[in-house]
Amino acid sequence: MGFFSRRQAATIEPSPAVGPRTAPTASGTVTAVLDPALAALTGHWTIDRPHSRIGFSVRHAMVTTVRGAFADYRSDLYFDGEQPSRSRAELVIRVASVDTGVEQRDAHLVGTDFFNANRYPEMVFCSTSTVYEGGDSYRMTGDLTIRGITRPVELDLAYLGSVRDAFGYERAGFDGTTTIDRTEWGLVYNQRLEAGGSMVSEKIRLQFDISAIRAAPVA
Secondary structure, eight states: OOOOOOOOOOOEEOOSSSSOEEEEOTTSOEEEEOOGGGGGGOEEEEEOGGGOEEEEEEEETTTEEEEEEEOOEEEEEEEOSSOGGGOEEEEEEEGGGEEOSOHHHHHHHHSTTTTOTTTOOEEEEEEEEEEEEETTEEEEEEEEEETTEEEEEEEEEEEEEEEEOTTSOEEEEEEEEEEEEGGGGTOOOOOBOTTSSBSEEEEEEEEEEEEEEEOOOOO
16 A cells, blocks of 8 residues: 645546547547556456565655665555546555664664554555546555554555566556655654754655555455
8 A cells, every 4th residue: 555646636538549648628628548458457456565565765864864664564456447436455564564674773663652563553554536647647545544543645656567477477566655744643753953853754755666466366
C-alpha cells in the first residue's frame, strides 16, 4: 500500500482500439479510454519485497530530508484492467521493521514517542475506491490506520508496465505517493528549534515503489 491529488475523476469507456487514447463525448468533453491490453493483467497480485520499497521521507531540522523504509509487510492486491474501479489493495506493515539507516533513530521511532510498536505493532492501508485518470495514471483512495487511528488518504498511482521475467514470473510495476500530516494519526512528538520551526516536519511523504508478481491461482 503513498503520501494529494485533487484531479477530477475521468470517465472510463471500453474501446476496441489498441493503446490508450482519448475520445470526445456528446457534450464535447474528453474522456479517458483504457488500453485494452490491460485486461490481461486482471487478477490477484502480491508485492515482491526484495524488488519493492515501502518508504517515507520527512524534513529534519528544517534543512535536510530523512528517508526510511519498512522491510516487513504483507500485501493483497487485485487489479482489474477492464474496470479499474474494481481494483483494490490491502497492505499490512510491521512498524518495528522501520529502517532509516540509524539504529538509535529507528529505536526512537518504534518507541512511545512515535509508533509505539509494542501497543500498535501494525500500520494498515485498505483501499476503498480506485479511479482511472487517463494515460498510466490512477487515483486510489483508502483508509490508513496508524496507532489505532484510521483516516482516509489518496494515493497517486502510476502504472509502469508489465513483463515476464527470466524466471517466468509475471510482473507489473506501480509507483504510488501521497503526503499526510502525521499529527492526524497521533504522531505529535516534536522539538522546537531556537531559530523557530520544528525538529521534525509534520508533513510526511509516503512512497510506494511496487514490483508486483501475479499470485498463483488457488487450487
